[in-house]
Amino acid sequence: MDDEREHDPDSPEGRGASAAVLPAGPPDTGRRGLDRRRVLGAAVEYIDQHGLGALTMRRLGAHLGVEAMALYRYVPGRENLLDGVVETVIDELYGDPDVHMQAQHGWQDFLQRLAHGVRRIALAHPEVFPLIATRPPAAPWLRPPLRSLRWLETFLDALLAAGFSDEAAVAAYRAYSSFLLGHLLLEVSHRGVKISPEDEPEGGAADATADLEQHPTIDRLEPLLSRDESAAEFEESLETLIERLGRVLEESSARSARRSTS
Amino acid sequence: MDDEREHDPDSPEGRGASAAVLPAGPPDTGRRGLDRRRVLGAAVEYIDQHGLGALTMRRLGAHLGVEAMALYRYVPGRENLLDGVVETVIDELYGDPDVHMQAQHGWQDFLQRLAHGVRRIALAHPEVFPLIATRPPAAPWLRPPLRSLRWLETFLDALLAAGFSDEAAVAAYRAYSSFLLGHLLLEVSHRGVKISPEDEPEGGAADATADLEQHPTIDRLEPLLSRDESAAEFEESLETLIERLGRVLEESSARSARRSTS
């Protein structure tokens, strides 16, 4: 019922509030001085630990040592809190040193690093990722999982600077989004499946495993099917996508070169 | 509050209870003879009309002209009901004449028709698709959105018959799943965004639109970005995927041919 779990002392943010007071005594979540950032951070933490379905205004309040009603001072309601959770997790990308300074090694390198950064976030917050994937975006031109104006701007600028046309850059954003969404959602849901059913007493969830002998091919390939090749598949598909975009770029460069010499 | 909406008289099921008594007075959903299939059908209908968030045991009961508690005779609980909803919607594929008889025109044609069938379902039930995408699968080798033993078996058999190796067929299933998931979730969420915010009084949801001038590239490309090219992108990515799989097949054929002549 009550969860007094001692949790990771240095949170995702990894900042030390400029090394000041810090009572350091009680096992609270950083108490004294509730604000929106801390509420959202606690929500992410709570979802990571207990799952999305367990997040409740009342339980989140308890987790913060406060009554649920106190949260409404910092968050207009539950829906907005979930939006804030999505934003908070995506914002972790800003602090990822492996993703930054895209200038150096060309657009391919940037797309590679960005993709890996998003993947790290998805794997770090598997319970949050479905939210990132399915919450209605704030604007029609923002697509999951890169639902941030700043990253979209950076993405487009990187491709435009590399010589992509406006149309090609926008098309690339969509292809890239759909690639990340599909792969990461699949990967995250695949990992989740082993922990998700709570007990499976014995023959309880016989749904899939029972009718298995009626499907000889699945039965025969089961070892192959349950193998987790997500990481390798991610790399390969990302490589393929980048190559495809590279061909688009070459074609449009060739076209404009031809145009300027004719 | 109360929804007395006169709704499509012939439901998905399209059966007329063998033309018997039918009081014809009340706007019920085909009453008399509640069973699991009807409950799940009504749930799908309700989600399609009112959105996933509006589905409640009590409201679904009311929609069926019954108290909520009566549903527990046909459905063990809400979670199981949602699983049933996913299954019901996926099962619509079995009735799609454009998808069947994959034998005739080769595996490429089969993958094409199957993909379009799944896309039709996603667009027909945009409120259900996120559920299809994110519910934990019943088995680790079942991946969304093709979460059905029967379709997985059919899929693998089709590729194996065409000469794919076991490994290649399984890899193809994963690539295909991730492609469908990414594209369709993006497309569905893109369509949903225009109806999802209820009113937007005036400057209410200024989140994205306000900071737009701080992002000149997005601002400049906004018309391009909000254009909906989903259909064309779907076709093109599907084509690319099938070509890629075709190359895999050729390579493995060539390898085994070389092996048998050496």
Add this chain to the structure above:
DNA sequence: ACCTGAACACCGTTCAAGT
């Protein structure tokens, strides 16, 4: 056999009241 009423524990959210 099938449905309902009443009840329980738990939600999100509002608001006057406390400190």
Add this chain to the structure above:
DNA sequence: ACCTGAACACCGTTCAAGT
């Protein structure tokens, strides 16, 4: 300024009771 208590309408779910 910030939090709480009490209250409201609504959940999912159980179970004895009705027909």
